[in-house]
Amino acid sequence: MANDNKGWDPSQLRKCDLEFEEIPRFVYNDPRVDEFISENKPVVILGSKLAKAAEKWTLDYLEKNMGNGDFTVFLSKNHKFKYYDDKKSMLKSNSDFIPPTKKLDMKLPEFIKRLREWKKGDDRLYLQQGLNNTVGPAIVHDFLNFDWNFCTSKQSKHNWGPLTSNLLLIGMEGNVTPCHYDEQQNLFAQVHGYKRCILFPPDQFDCLYPHPVHHPHDRQSMVDFDKPDYSRFPKFREARGCETVIGPGEVLYIPMYWWHHIESLMRGSYTVTVNFWYKGGPNGTVTYPLKGHQKVAVMRNVEKMLLDVLQDPKEIPPLLRAMVLGRYT
Ligand SMILES: CCC[C@@H](CC(=O)O)C(=O)C(=O)O
Ligand SMILES: [Zn+2]
Numbered sequence: 001m002a003n004d005n006k007g008w009d010p011s012q013l014r015k016c017d018l019e020f021e022e023i024p025r026f027v028y029n030d031p032r033v034d035e036f037i038s039e040n041k042p043v044v045i046l047g048s049k050l051a052k053a054a055e056k057w058t059l060d061y062l063e064k065n066m067g068n069g070d071f072t073v074f075l076s077k078n079h080k081f082k083y084y085d086d087k088k089s090m091l092k093s094n095s096d097f098i099p100p101t102k103k104l105d106m107k108l109p110e111f112i113k114r115l116r117e118w119k120k121g122d123d124r125l126y127l128q129q130g131l132n133n134t135v136g137p138a139i140v141h142d143f144l145n146f147d148w149n150f151c152t153s154k155q156s157k158h159n160w161g162p163l164t165s166n167l168l169l170i171g172m173e174g175n176v177t178p179c180h181y182d183e184q185q186n187l188f189a190q191v192h193g194y195k196r197c198i199l200f201p202p203d204q205f206d207c208l209y210p211h212p213v214h215h216p217h218d219r220q221s222m223v224d225f226d227k228p229d230y231s232r233f234p235k236f237r238e239a240r241g242c243e244t245v246i247g248p249g250e251v252l253y254i255p256m257y258w259w260h261h262i263e264s265l266m267r268g269s270y271t272v273t274v275n276f277w278y279k280g281g282p283n284g285t286v287t288y289p290l291k292g293h294q295k296v297a298v299m300r301n302v303e304k305m306l307l308d309v310l311q312d313p314k315e316i317p318p319l320l321r322a323m324v325l326g327r328y329t
Contacts, residue, residue, distance in 0.1 A: 069134035161279025193271030203292030
């Protein structure tokens with residue numbers, strides 16, 4: 001991958017068995033940006049002022065101005081912060097589920113102190129907090145100075161639904177959010193430090209082996225990218241993805257349903273990102289054959305319906321096997 005950006009070096013990336021295409025990068029007013037977004041394809045948007053007002057959000061500035069609210073911080077025994085659904089983890093059928101991370105409410109000064117005093121062997125930390133009105137006035141001022149015209153113009157031009165949240169992400173170097181997909185459009189604005197983003201289209205569902213929909217790790221890939229188990233997940237070898245490293249001021253459009261693995265480069269500093277999650281828009285006229293993301297939505301509905309009627313998740317595999325093996329294969 002090209003590292004013409006002065007700010008990072010391939011030695012700061014984690015090793016990965018797969019090779020990837022580069023995600024294209026265009027200046028924000030290049031018409032190809034909207035061409036890619038309209039085709040639900042990832043694109044890096046350069047030179048936008050989307051979250052420029054946050055470029056002064058250093059840890060010192062945030063400590064002074066973030067207010068005295070509690071922030072959601074995840075702790076992990078390793079470098080992975082694999083998301084899990086709290087509610088699903090309480091289901092009887094998931095009683096053997098062990099959450100891979102601990103979720104705490106933490107004041108910002110404590111988070112920053114632990115970040116600064118972190119040493120090898122300590123739990124890693126990842127602050128992931130929706131920006132809301134508990135933040136201090138200076139942060140509100142900066143937030144209001146985001147380039148809302150830019151993102152709102154994308155939202156209306158591409159028929160996205162409403163903005164659901166802006167997550168503030170403050171991660172340690174080397175933190176990884178493992179491969180998963182979201183059911184929202186995402187303008188992922190990098191503010192401080194560098195993040196490597198590996199993306200796969202929705203039609204690679206069969207190469208990325210998502211957990212069952214009822215599982216707490218719904219939408220997350222079962223494949224450990226650090227040590228893929230090719231006997232359990234043979235088609236992972238065939239996964240074809242694209243990647244980019246984004247730095248301060250760069251925005252990655254992550255299309256809804258696209259798989260993404262995101263890591264903070266190991267270059268000696270924390271990372272800050274603000275994401276902009278939008279609900280998907282109305283489907284509009286459906287054309288056939290259905291697109292990859294629509295088939296994922298269909299498969300999700302089938303799994304939900306089967307669980308609804310069968311109640312016991314263990315009854316789903318034998319029923320699906322009876323339906324498919326020898327009949328549709
Ligand atoms: C909780 C959100 C984490 C983020 C990835 C990352 O920056 O580590 C992501 O997956 C997204 O913005 O969709
Ligand atoms: Zn995500």
